[in-house]
Amino acid sequence: MDYLTFLLAILYVYKARCEEIFWDTTVKLAKNMALECVYPSKDTLTQMEWFKIKTLERESIAIFNPTYRVIIREPYADRVYFSNSTTASNDMTLSFHNASEVDVGFYSCFLHTFPHGTWEKVIQVVPSDSFETAVPSNSQKVSEPGKNVTLTCQPQMKWLLQEVTWEKIQPHQIDLLTSCNLSQGRSYTSKYPRQILSNCTQGMRRTFITMPHIMASDSGLYRCGFKASTGETETFVMRLIVTDGKTNNQSILFMAAGTALLLLLIILITTVIAIPYKRRRRRQKRGLFKEYWDTQNRATNNYRSPVPANQPSDGAGEDIYVNYPTFSRRPKTRV
Structure with missing residues (x-):
């Protein structure tokens, strides 16, 4: 009988080591960490228990019952607590403080519910240096x-x-x-x-x-x-x-403000460019008009003056008088 028990134990160990544990969540080890366990259904929770899965056994960590409340096992009494253990909640998250390398491993959140029976979630805790980092999104x-x-x-x-x-x-x-x-x-x-x-x-x-x-x-x-x-x-x-x-409204406001600022900037740049251009055009027009006016004045003066402008004078400061012939009209006499 003892020999048969020994063979069964060896077979159990071999099966346990060869069987791969399937886990639902991987958590990075941290000094203060939480193992999330939220029952997604609205069934009534009658009792739940947290285990640490080892090679040959499951070590009980904590147990919760809506009537008898919470019991924390001795090795974990000062290191774990339920984040939200109320009779109206299906959140059985277990939190650790002062966690260390000894807390690396697999954990089971095992629930008894009514009317659907048992439900289990397995969580793997890995060292921080072996936790898989997220790659950039595609x-x-x-x-x-x-x-x-x-x-x-x-x-x-x-x-x-x-x-x-x-x-x-x-x-x-x-x-x-x-x-x-x-x-x-x-x-x-x-x-x-x-x-x-x-x-x-x-x-x-x-x-x-x-x-x-x-x-x-x-x-x-x-x-x-x-x-x-x-x-x-x-x-x-x-x-x-x-x-x-809120994000949508803020985005709309930011976009509207950005559009207004861009429009104001365009108007400002246009104004800065247009003012000197208009001033240049005005000066050019004034120059053309003055040149035309001076030309007209010179032409008029030349037409009105009987003496050439370059005619020499007889002496300094002396005026030149020109005697033009006079004609008189004599009256006719009858014979």
Whole structure:
């Protein structure tokens, strides 16, 4: 009997080590960190418990019951607390303070609900230096709150797709939104605390996610990943920007103010250029008119003067008199 128990224990250990743990969220280790666990349905929460998943067992961290309230296990009594443990809330987020390297690992948020039964979310805590940093986005989409938004992604590779995933990337954590195993035609039910619609069919070459009635909190980076049957991978990152009324009004005001300033600047530049030009034109006209007037005056004077202007004088300061012949008309006499 002992020998059989020993063999079963070895088999269990081997299975546990070979079995890959599937997690819903990756969190970067920090001195003060929060493991988010929000039940997306409106079912009644009867009891929940937090575990740390180890190789051979699950270590209980804390337990919450709406009637008996909260119990924190001894090793974690001074280091963890529930951020919002009320009977009316489905938010069972567990917060750490003074966290260290010993807190790296997998955690389970296990809920008992009525009438749908159990629900579990698995969270992986990784060291800060191994946390995956977000890459620049390949595209951008802007939308208003309350609308249905669809993000679409298509791979460039020609190989047969085996797996497709969608994730939301934040500075402190990465949430798995959907996971589709195309070889088995099976999709994963997301533990993300909002409704996500997606496609999962064998042979598909294009994937999408739809988020109905988006909010400002949905803004951020979204990544779709492809894995081919050959093992090759391909990823695309897109940014979603959800505006609000204040932002729109401010943008309109800024645009109107900018347009007014630009128009004022154009008028000012035009005025600065036009004034000197008009002054130049006025001076030119005055010069032409004066020249014409002087020419007319000289012509008139030459016509009226009987003496040439260059006729020499007999002496300095002496006038020259010219005697013109006079004619008298004598009266006729009769004979």
